[in-house]
Amino acid sequence: MDDLVGTQAPRRRLASSDEAVVELERAVPDLASHRRPAPQSVDWRRLEGELGTALPADYKLLCEHYPSFELSGFMRVSRPVPGKEVAWVHSAHEELETIAEWCEDADLDDPMYAYPTPGGLLPWATSNQGDFFLWSTSPAGPASWTVTVASRSGSWWHYSGGAVQFLADLVSGALEPWALPRVRPEITSVRP
Template identity: 70%
Template sequence: MDDLAGTQAPGCRLTNPVESVAELERVLPGLVAHRLPTPASVDWPRLESVLGTALPADYKLLCELYPAFELSDFMLVGGPAAGAEVAWAEDTEDLEIVAEWCEDANLAVPMHPYPAPGGLLPWSTSNQGDYFLWTTSPAGPEEWTVTVASRNGAWWHYTGGAVQFLADLVGGVLELWGLPTVRPEITWVHHQPAGGSR
């Protein structure tokens, strides 16, 4: 049996990071109130050097504009804290879990964790143990898509970026394969410099 539920695509893939964040702000109206007074000064070049790859611009912009937050008492959205970039990049715990899940999954096309070519790189988790991953691509981070690895064993793909995925998730656009309903509400905000999940 194939554990891959399928692939969902955005109506139109947003390639401009500012447009992606604006769409998330539109469907998650409480978000704007938490925008940082000045953008977080994350040392992306240092982080990306340690990690071995650049990261998508939409994710980086979201991390600069907002502290870590939780959606609908379910999903943690956040990134590296300024000053903790190396620790964030070197934390392999989530990658090790993803590697185990990839081995256990019964997928027609096997998946592997980053740094394998096209490997999966975690960018968010849920409090129920679900993983939200980038499917990396040699074409560069702006071409990366999202893979959802649900705790209940369902895997599926979304052919847009991470921030647009969040917007479509809370906006009710996506079919919730293996996930609970994610309401457009913020249930927790990290009010100090964000050090969220990857």
């Protein structure tokens, strides 16, 4: 039986991508040691063209300044690799197939759908236990997208802030990790 646990909200939604990244570095102090001296150039125009939508600025900033990383041996935050943007989109499409199945099988009062359905869910991170961390897309644009967690256990929940702020709040304990283990402020793996 699937269950929508509810929605958690940040004290204040961070509108600035820079501010969100600073909060994440504050929550995960070791992250700053992995910051690139210069931003890495991802071909966002090509990636977003292939995907069919722009992506949130906070996520793009995170991807340009940091490698893919794993938090607490649990949560994997991957990024597109420059020159392999299309491969990232193909991977997202594969995950969308699973998400579409989960949405179809979920017994929720308000049905959810996978992207590209308007308002659909688009993956941005996963866990090593099969959980998905998704953007709830919106016609209002990526700056207004929020986060939905689809737990392998069948629990679904929302966070009314952006992805990078979600990471900071999850690690700092500012939000409850409903249906997830506690995520400690440690980087346990890094991939270029």
